Amino acid sequence: MDLLEYQGKELFSRHGLPVPAGSHAATPEEAVKAAEALGYPVAIKAQVLIGGRGKAGGIKIASDATEAQEHADAIIGMDITGPHGEGPFRVGELWVEVGTEIAAEFYASVILDRSEKKLLVMLSRMGGMDVEAIAESDPEALVKRHVDPIDGLTADAAAEIVAQAGIPGEYADQTATILLKLVDVAMAEDATLIEVNPLAVDSAGKVIALDSKVTIDGNALFRHPELEELAGDADGDPQEAMAREKGLTYVKLDGDIGILGNGAGLCMSTLDVVAQAGGSPANFLDAGGGSKAEAIIDALEVITSDPKVKAILFNIFGGITRCDEVARGIIEATGKIGLDLPLVVRLDGTNSEEGLALLADSGLGNLHYETTMLGAANKVVELASGSDS
Amino acid sequence: MSIIIDETTKLVVSGLTGREGSFHGLRNRDYGTDLVAGVTPGKGGQEVEGVPVFDSIAESVAETGANTSMIFVPARFAAASIDEAIDSGVRTVIAITEGIPVMDMLGTYWKAREKGVRLIGPNCPGILSPGKANVGIIPAQFFDPGRIGVVSKSGTLTYQIGNELKQAGEGNSSIVGIGGDPIVGSDFIDILTLFEQDPDTDLIVMVGEIGGDAEERAAEFIAAEISKPVVAYIAGFTAPPGKQMGHAGAIISGSSGTAQAKKEALEAKGVKVGESPTEAAALAVETLNAG
Numbered sequence: 001m002d003l004l005e006y007q008g009k010e011l012f013s014r015h016g017l018p019v020p021a022g023s024h025a026a027t028p029e030e031a032v033k034a035a036e037a038l039g040y041p042v043a044i045k046a047q048v049l050i051g052g053r054g055k056a057g058g059i060k061i062a063s064d065a066t067e068a069q070e071h072a073d074a075i076i077g078m079d080i081t082g083p084h085g086e087g088p089f090r091v092g093e094l095w096v097e098v099g100t101e102i103a104a105e106f107y108a109s110v111i112l113d114r115s116e117k118k119l120l121v122m123l124s125r126m127g128g129m130d131v132e133a134i135a136e137s138d139p140e141a142l143v144k145r146h147v148d149p150i151d152g153l154t155a156d157a158a159a160e161i162v163a164q165a166g167i168p169g170e171y172a173d174q175t176a177t178i179l180l181k182l183v184d185v186a187m188a189e190d191a192t193l194i195e196v197n198p199l200a201v202d203s204a205g206k207v208i209a210l211d212s213k214v215t216i217d218g219n220a221l222f223r224h225p226e227l228e229e230l231a232g233d234a235d236g237d238p239q240e241a242m243a244r245e246k247g248l249t250y251v252k253l254d255g256d257i258g259i260l261g262n263g264a265g266l267c268m269s270t271l272d273v274v275a276q277a278g279g280s281p282a283n284f285l286d287a288g289g290g291s292k293a294e295a296i297i298d299a300l301e302v303i304t305s306d307p308k309v310k311a312i313l314f315n316i317f318g319g320i321t322r323c324d325e326v327a328r329g330i331i332e333a334t335g336k337i338g339l340d341l342p343l344v345v346r347l348d349g350t351n352s353e354e355g356l357a358l359l360a361d362s363g364l365g366n367l368h369y370e371t372t373m374l375g376a377a378n379k380v381v382e383l384a385s386g387s388d389s
Numbered sequence: 390m391s392i393i394i395d396e397t398t399k400l401v402v403s404g405l406t407g408r409e410g411s412f413h414g415l416r417n418r419d420y421g422t423d424l425v426a427g428v429t430p431g432k433g434g435q436e437v438e439g440v441p442v443f444d445s446i447a448e449s450v451a452e453t454g455a456n457t458s459m460i461f462v463p464a465r466f467a468a469a470s471i472d473e474a475i476d477s478g479v480r481t482v483i484a485i486t487e488g489i490p491v492m493d494m495l496g497t498y499w500k501a502r503e504k505g506v507r508l509i510g511p512n513c514p515g516i517l518s519p520g521k522a523n524v525g526i527i528p529a530q531f532f533d534p535g536r537i538g539v540v541s542k543s544g545t546l547t548y549q550i551g552n553e554l555k556q557a558g559e560g561n562s563s564i565v566g567i568g569g570d571p572i573v574g575s576d577f578i579d580i581l582t583l584f585e586q587d588p589d590t591d592l593i594v595m596v597g598e599i600g601g602d603a604e605e606r607a608a609e610f611i612a613a614e615i616s617k618p619v620v621a622y623i624a625g626f627t628a629p630p631g632k633q634m635g636h637a638g639a640i641i642s643g644s645s646g647t648a649q650a651k652k653e654a655l656e657a658k659g660v661k662v663g664e665s666p667t668e669a670a671a672l673a674v675e676t677l678n679a680g
Contacts, residue, residue, distance in 0.1 A: 272624060
């Protein structure tokens with residue numbers, strides 16, 4: 001789960017990491033009020049879950065109430081696309097913070113390095129640009145060091161990282177302390193990524209976190225109830241929010257073919273096979289072992305609430321889950337919600353013949369069935385394009 | 390032969406008194422696996438369908454000679470159970486539990502390495518050595534004994550490919566689900582090494598998915614260390630960046646961890662990569678029969 005900048009900064013604050021004073025605002029009026037209280041200049045910052053906000057016009061400095069109003073009006077409601085094509089995300093909330101006069105910009109991060117199975121600390125004296133750009137323009141300027149899984153990051157190790165990164169002496173102690181705290185935050189809050197870019201030096205010589213990018217391990221939210229409450233807030237997409245409420249694993253995509261599969265791997269594979277057949281998947285939805293009608297009703301409700309969906313593919317490989325139970329669930333669910341979109345069901349594996357026989361006898365006109373993934377993909381693509389005419 | 394589990398496996402199941410643990414543990418016993426014990430703290434002295442239950446894994450090892458532990462414990466307690474298994478004297482720990490916090494696994498991973506205990510999973514379907522033993526949730530009916538080793542991050546995708554191999558008349562030495570979490574006890578490389586050493590494995594099918602770089606590192610390793618043919622399948626070509634696709638580890642971060650990059654890395658080292666599970670199974674059969 002990714003935190004918005006201000007949520008990350010609140011987390012930093014709780015752990016004693018220095019951040020600029022600021023306020024959250026959901027409307028331009030609230031933004032102006034916050035700016036007046038903080039004193040000018042203020043930075044008005046779009047709160048969306050992607051980098052590159054500055055370049056996209058999502059961060060502006062205001063030196064009086066008129067400018068604060070203008071910028072807040074412009075930023076709320078704008079769409080921002082990320083540097084890797086993420087989004088677009090519509091800006092629904094703002095963070096207004098005291099403007100910082102920047103004397104120097106560094107880069108600091110702590111990430112979970114999956115390859116090495118350790119936390120990795122990174123520090124550079126070149127901040128303000130993205131880490132890939134730093135690594136490309138001057139690899140030596142980016143110091144990387146793994147955290148010992150037993151001893152953690154020691155004060156000596158932190159001081160060495162700071163010296164090696166060439167952080168000027170007058171900021172060295174503050175920066176080393178910040179690195180130690182970032183590792184503490186990662187471990188205490190189950191953060192798999194914490195990036196502070198820039199880690200800025202202000203005009204008073206204080207080193208502060210001017211931005212935050214934090215990812216919390218979704219599997220650890222049970223021990224962070226205060227973070228779990230934020231989970232819903234970040235969900236801009238209505239289907240994703242609905243799926244979360246129903247406890248389904250759902251990811252919204254751009255296409256018009258609704259997908260439901262059992263198992264994450266098989267479901268991903270289903271998206272790929274549909275794309276190879278010339279179709280465009282509307283979503284990822286892993287039904288897990290769920291064969292019961294209630295689970296299928298929930299899944300169908302989420303999928304069909306996306307108005308772009310023209311046809312649906314159920315790809316089920318029955319292992320311990322029995323295909324006849326799945327077939328009964330599908331028939332009951334389609335009847336209950338009055339589904340009229342074409343539905344292609346691929347049943348294979350345990351009791352698939354019984355399941356297919358049940359579908360054949362159901363008398364549901366919009367129900368098509370197949371025994372292979374490729375056959376089912378071709379069929380659903382044909383049905384989705386056919387409903388255009 | 391087979392890898393990791395076989396006729397000599399003596400299985401202890403942590404969580405045998407739970408619904409899932411008893412269902413799958415007893416299923417494993419029905420298949421022929423030597424299920425010797427269950428463990429649930431506070432329930433020592435009870436029995437589950439004739440299987441003795443102990444308060445600790447170490448006690449079960451002392452009393453029954455268990456050498457393999459399966460973890461079916463709820464996520465928030467699972468890492469502690471794996472740690473307990475690592476210290477208990479078993480040689481292999483297979484963790485089925487999904488949803489263990491990754492920070493918990495950081496310590497547990499290194500503990501297993503340090504003690505020389507083989508950890509499979511978590512968030513995996515387990516291991517099946519057809520005709521010998523089944524530890525986990527893999528439905529055995531789709532797999533016959535044979536010459537193909539399978540190593541996979543995904544459960545159902547493996548059943549899909551296994552079923553296609555069976556229909557083509559081929560079988561498996563072992564099927565190993567390594568799990569879909571960001572940190573798993575054994576990676577592709579660890580399992581590829583075992584299949585390379587197994588005299589009854591002639592070909593290896595590797596099933597990967599988006600996220601991390603385990604497939605890329607496996608590609609390098611295959612080129613350097615593996616003499617047997619490897620056929621791969623990768624899922625997630627249509628996955629958008631930054632979105633977790635079901636498995637905790639299945640996420641493209643920025644521009645790294647894409648299916649395309651994994652496919653290219655494997656193909657650059659001469660590994661054939663199927664476009665679909667069906668094609669991967671067909672490639673495996675074709676390569677095996679050509680060899």
